[in-house]
Amino acid sequence: MTKAFRNDAYAKVTGKAKYTDDYTMQGMLHAVPLHAPVASAVIKKINVDKACAMPGVVKIITAADIPGSIKFGQIIKDYPTLVHKRIRTTGDVVALVVANSRNQAQAAVQAIELELENLSPLYDPEEALLAKANLINPEYGSNLCNYHRVRTGDIRQGEQEADIVLEQEFNTSRIEHAYMEPEASLCHMRPDGVMEVIGSMQHPFSTRRFVASTLGFELKDVEVKTVPMGGGFGGKDDTAALVCARTALCAYLTKHPVKLTYSREMSMRESYKRHPYRMQYKMGLNKDGKIVFVKVRMVADSGAYCSVTPWVTWRSTVQCCGCYEVPNVHCDVYGVYTNNVFTGAFRGFGSPQVNWAIEQLVEMAAEKLGLDELEFRRINMVKQGSTTVTNQVLNTHKVSLGEVMDKVLKEIDYKNKRKHCSYGDTKQDTWYGIGFAISYRGMSLGAEGVDFNSAIINVQPDGSVLLETGVHENGQGAESVMMLIAAEELGLPISRIRYRMPSTSNIPDGGTTVASRGTLLGGGATTNAARILKDIISETLKTYMQRNAASFEKESILDDEGQVICTWNEAIGLCYSKQIYPYAFGVFQAPRVSWDEETGHGDAYFTWVYGCQAVELEVEPKTGKVTLLNIVAAHDVGKAINREMVKGQFYGGMATGAGYGLFEEVPLKDGAVIPTNFHQYRIMRATDLPEMTAIIVENPDPTSPSKAKGIGEPTLEITAPAIANAIYRATGKRYTDQPIKMRKQ
Amino acid sequence: MITVNGINYEIGNELKDKKLSEWLREDLMLTGTKIGCNIGVCGSCTVLVNSEAKRSCKLTLKDVEGSKVVTIEGIALEDGSLHPLQQAFMDAGAIQCGFCTPGMVLSALALLLKNHHPSREEIRQALKGNLCRCTGYQQIVDAVELAAKQMYPTPKH
DSSP states (O other): OOOOEEEEEEEEHHOOOOOOOOOOOTOOEEEEEEEEEEEEEEEEEEEEEEHHHHHTTEOOOEGGGGGSEEEEEESSSEEEEEESSEESSSEEEEEEEESSHHHHHHHHHHHHEEEEEEEOOOHHHHHHHTSSSSOOGGGGGGSEHHHHEEESOOOOHHHHOOOOEEEEEEEOOOOOOSSOOOOOOEEEEOOTTEEEEEEOOOOOHHHHHHHHHHHHHHHHGEEEEOOOOOTTTTOOOOOOHHHHHHHHHHHHHHHOEEEOOOHHHHHHHSBBBBBEEEEEEOOOOOOOOEEEEEEEEEEEEESSSOTHHHHHHHHHHTTTTBBBBSEEEEEEEEEEEESSSOOOOOOOTTTTHHHHHHHHHHHHHHHHHHHHHHHHHHHHOOTOOOBTSSOOOOSOOOOOOHHHHHHHHHHHHHHHHTTTTOOOOOTTTEEEEEEEEEEEEOSGGGGOOOOOOEEEEOOOOSSSSEEEEEEEOSSOOHHHHHHHHHHHHHTTOOOGGGEEOOOOTTSSSOSSSSSTTTTIIIIIHHHHHHHHHHHHHHHHHHHHOOOOOOOOEEEEEEEETTEEEEHHHHHHHHHHHHHHOEEEEEEOOOOOOOBBBTTTBSSOOOEEEEEEEEEEEEEEETTTEEEEEEEEEEEEOOOOHHHHHHHOOOOOOOHHHHHHTOOOOOETTTTTHHHHHHHOOOOGGGGGOOOEEEEEOOOOOSSSSTTEEEEGGGGGHHHHHHHHHHHHHHHHHOBBBSSSSOOOO | OEETTTTEEEOGGGGGGGGGHHIIIIIIIIIOOOOSSSSSSSSSTEEEEEEEEEEEEGGGGGGTTTOEEEGGGSSSSSTOOOHHHHHHHHHTOOSSOOOOOHHHHHHHHHHHHSSSOOOOHHHHHHHHTOOOOSSSHHHHHHHHHHHHHHHHHOOOO
């Protein structure tokens, strides 16, 4: 076993690591939010008199107290930090109580009296799309949050050419991120007039925008410092930033440090979920086994607010046919407002839904054609130089779909084991099934948005190195990866590098650490910074020692014959003595991408990754109990920087993906989340999972300075359909709605 | 009296009904004990009470009167070096966000104190009550196995 490297492991394993709620400050007050009791209403009056008189209460804050903008958002500024008049979801916060203790604030929240005029709510996105529907946001004139489409080839011609047409609807549900640490923030107004923020959030720069907007501050007057955070998975964006904005508001108005720590109940009530999708697919096939068309309509429930629905659904649009070549495509994707709890980013980001559908649909298609599912995939899947459904030619990198698939199927012995599947054989007491799924995934943000990142390498006079990047440590090990990349580029032992505690006031906004872009973008910036630094040092050696530096290895600088010119420390000493800073600012700008909203064509992403996962399982017919026996995955990561941590991404993604397939869902009642805590929301436990095998495939990516791509999301996006396919081979039944609700046989 | 990490504390009546988790975090500043659900389901607040893994959010100080409590801050060896289980968590890549880590380590420690050579299945059973969303548990099981080998090497035949 190679030992894992993590710069934060020691602090975390000893309990020394301080997460947001572990901090206190002198004079610190506590805030607690009051959530809306119903999903749709107009607030007539908020009576705080009784609550104000409760022991320990310092201040009760409503929207009227907000000095800056009441509403903010990443794409559309539609999310009220505190509800002004109109309640749109039970996750809305109506007021904040600030008190000397958390218990006092909690007690006072219950004494706030609301006078409401209830409005008739909308919970069904299809209903919300009808012309006669009430408007969730009347100012938009429609409940449509966004619309994307793809028009490729000629759908009518495709329909004429098809020998067989399949029609199938698939549905997916809301999912809770279930990060172990609920949202929290601690803010204080510094004597220099800066609002200082710490919090459990994934995106310090996004958080800074939320806080600055709420307070009416300029970005320079808000500093977000990041502390260890207990998991995000895409979920600590909007809600986490709002918690920080509310805390900052309390600190600003009370002139005291304020902490707001969410209970699990508050977190589950308010935080956004994975989008539930309704997907209506029609797929045409010809007798040679080729897909000749795909027509699909998808409806995603955005809940009451926009959040990143346009981006999530855009990825679903680009990847609407999975990793297959389809000449004729007609795809319509709608993001829709309802009064449900809102939905947003979640590891996978619009791909788990599509893969759930398409990876089952291709197997249904193969069966109809009398082909095996492997053969059918081989005929239709993208290969080197293939054109995607959005007219992008896959030629900037190695298209390794065949490679990952072959590796998984060989490792799990698919062809052999497939013969033993039960297909619901009534003579058997236990049913066995094996199944797999494949995918491709566009890396990073793609044409969703601007995509660049930076790194600062600041070498100290003693030769030790301070490194930072615009990437955030979400728990995935991002800082460790950046340190390893810098160490390799500079020829230094890792012990000479320290990752500096990040602050939004010290490094430019590098965007959010999402979309599996941390290693790719931050690693690219680190690589480029290290190269600039080496140029500075090389230039210095040339000028003052008349030597040509060729390589940096083992804390030394070598010439092209491998002779040591000087040690690293001597080189740094020389720089400082000659008034030259060994300091580099490196940037990685994502290569050009493009998108045409009208046609749904473009080079959507600058590079892609490929993955395959296979699952073996058993089903007990009498009870419907599913036991996972084995999961094998292969993903092309470009280059593995920290192998053990790459494996950790595999296992964690597969575990969440398996939960997605088998039991995870967030049911709602009257728009409100029913599960209040983990006793009602089941995630995978250690005993639910089999031993998993992670096969790391490395095809260094020419578009990535570090040659690495990403691994966070690909691992989660195909476990569920692989399970569904295995369950089909165990039971003989297709489960097209996620999660799979096994019927007793 | 309650002993926490070897130090004795006299408990006044006013504290008897306080949750152990809150007392550890707020009064003793032992913030390595984490609160994930506060209803005894996630295992983040696991501590050892008389060598048994217990959820500190489900206990009051009254419940642990006269007991020996060990938190994550109290398991390093006397010379300050890491407990083999802590080192194994680091080496095996068992740590990601780290929020479940203290509870995981303590549940694993309670297991190893009783069972020196657990199977992977027994390790999974012992960690069943500790939720983790990052790791898929596999490298945590690896870590416990690794630690067991180091702590209790099988005698040579």
